[in-house]
Amino acid sequence: MQATKIHATAIVDANAELDSSVEVGAYSIIGANVKIDAGTRVAPHVIINGPTTIGKNNHIFQYSSLGEAPQDKKYKDEPTSLEIGDNNTIREFCTFNRGTVQDKGMTKIGSDNWIMAYVHIAHDCEIGSHTILANNASLAGHVSIDDYAILGGFTLIHQFCKIGSHVITAVGSVIFKDIPPYITAAGYDAKPHGINAEGLKRRGYSAESILQIKRAYKLLYRNGLSLDEAKIELATMQKTIPEISPLTNFLSTSTRGIIR
DSSP, X not given: OOGGGBOTTOEEOTTOEEOTTOEEOTTOEEOTTEEEOTTOEEOTTOXXXXXXXXXXXXXXXXXXXXXXXXXXXXXXXXXXEEEEOXXXXXXXXXXXXXXXXXXXXXXXXXXXXXXXXXXXXXXXXXXOSSOEEOTTOEXXXXXXXXXXXXXXXXXXXXXXXXXXXXXXEOTTOEEOSBBOTTEEEEEBTEEEEEEOHHHHHHTTOOHHHHHHHHHHHHHHHTSOOOHHHHHHHHHHHTTTOGGGHHHHHHHHHOSSOBOO
C-alpha cells in the first residue's frame, strides 16, 4: 500500500487486502478479511468489518458502518459476508449488515447504485444495479431489489419482500408485499399507482413498449381479474411482447403475494 493513501490515524488490519490505489480517510477502521479493489475511496470515520469484499471505484462517505454482524438473534458468530460491486456511491451513516447461515450467508449489493444517507440494508438482502435508495430507506432481512428500482426517502420494506425492476416508491411508503416490475407504489401499506412511465422513458423504452406495459398493468390491476386470471392473460401477452416477460417471471416467483 502507498502510505500517502492511508491517513496516519486510520487503522487497517494486517489481514485486510487493499489495492494500492484505495484511499482511507482519518480515523477509519478496516477490519480483518476485508478486501477493497482499485479506485475505492473510504472517507473519514468509516468502519468496515469482514468478511467483506468491495469492488472498484466506490465512494464510501463518512460515518458509514459496513459488514457488521447481522441484527438477528439467531446469529452465532458464523463467518457470513457482505459483497459490494463497483461504482457505488454510499453516503453518510449507511449501515449494511452481513448475511446469516439461515439464508445465503451473504448480503450482496451490485454496481452503479446511488445509496443516500442513513440507508439500512439488513442481513441477506440482495440489491441489483443502477438502483437509487433515498435517505433513510430501510430494508429488513432477506429483501431483494431488482435493477433500476428507486426507493423514495423513508421507504420501509418488510423482510422477505421483493421489489421488481424499474419500480419507484413514494416517500414514506411502507411495503409488506412484493412489488412487480414497472410499478409506482405509495402509501402505508403501499398500493399500486400506475407504472413508472417517466423512468422507463429515461431508460430508453419506446412509446410503444410503455403502452404495452400500461396494458399489462390494467390487466393486473384495473380489469377486475383475479391474480390467477391476470397471470393467464399476461402469459399470452408475453408471447408477442417481450417487455411483459419480466412481469410474468416476477409473478411466477413471488412468495409473499403482490401489492394490490
